[in-house]
Amino acid sequence: xxxxxxxxxxxxxxxxxxxxxxxxxxxxxxxxxxxxxxxxxxxxxxxxxxxxxxxxxxxxxxxxxxxxxxxxxxxxxxxxxxxxxxxxxxxxxxxxxxxxxxxxxxxxxxxxxxxxxxxxxxxxxxxxxxxxxxxxxxxxxxxxxxxxxxxxxxxxxx
Numbered sequence: 508x509x510x511x512x513x514x515x516x517x518x519x520x521x522x523x524x525x526x527x528x529x530x531x532x533x534x535x536x537x538x539x540x541x542x543x544x545x546x547x548x549x550x551x552x553x554x555x556x557x558x559x560x561x562x563x564x565x566x567x568x569x570x571x572x573x574x575x576x577x578x579x580x581x582x583x584x585x586x587x588x589x590x591x592x593x594x595x596x597x598x599x600x601x602x603x604x605x606x607x608x609x610x611x612x613x614x615x616x617x618x619x620x621x622x623x624x625x626x627x628x629x630x631x632x633x634x635x636x637x638x639x640x641x642x643x644x645x646x647x648x649x650x651x652x653x654x655x656x657x658x659x660x661x662x663x664x665x
Contacts, residue, residue: 526570536575545615551575556643559585560613561662566606574600577643578614579635585612586635587623587660588643593652601658612662621662632659 528534532552539548540560551558557578565572579586589601604610604623612619626632636659640646650657 523564523569523571526565526568526572528572528574533575537573540575541573541613545613545617549615551577554643561587561600562611562613563600563603564607564609566603572600572603574598577639579639579642580614581635581638581661583664585614585621585662586639587662588636588639588646589658589660590646590649593649593657595653595655597655597658601660604660609665610662620665622665623660623662626659626661635659635661 528537536548536551536558537560540558542548549558550556558575559578560573561576562571562573564570576587579588587604589597591598605625608623610621610623612621626635636646639659646657
């Protein structure tokens with residue numbers, strides 16, 4: 508189980524703390540989504556498009572982090588796109604997932620323990636990118652806007 512995370516040192520057990528997102532709109536989205544058990548906040552801002560909450564571990568802090576991402580479900584897996592709106596740098600959560608592959612996916616009221624992996628196989632990446640762009644067409648615009656290759660991850664049942 509991802510939550511709570513236990514860290515041991517010689518004298519005490521330390522529980523990993525939740526570190527809320529620093530961006531106000533992201534923090535509010537997570538709070539509304541989780542506070543309503545997925546009945547509210549399950550669409551991303553004004554897009555009206557469904558989103559999920561990905562709970563993961565910070566690679567530097569060891570803290571519990573949460574981020575809303577577009578809901579792209581392919582069979583029993585979820586595709587996680589590190590687009591950050593086509594910005595020049597990857598979102599921080601990309602580095603967190605590269606370091607810590609255990610996550611929880613909240614899809615409305617359902618919370619699922621999953622393992623993530625970055626997709627490196629070109630054919631698999633293309634298939635998952637197409638599914639993602641079908642669910643959220645702006646991903647193609649984001650890729651055109653940046654020179655970096657936008658990371659693609661797949662979260663699979665543990």
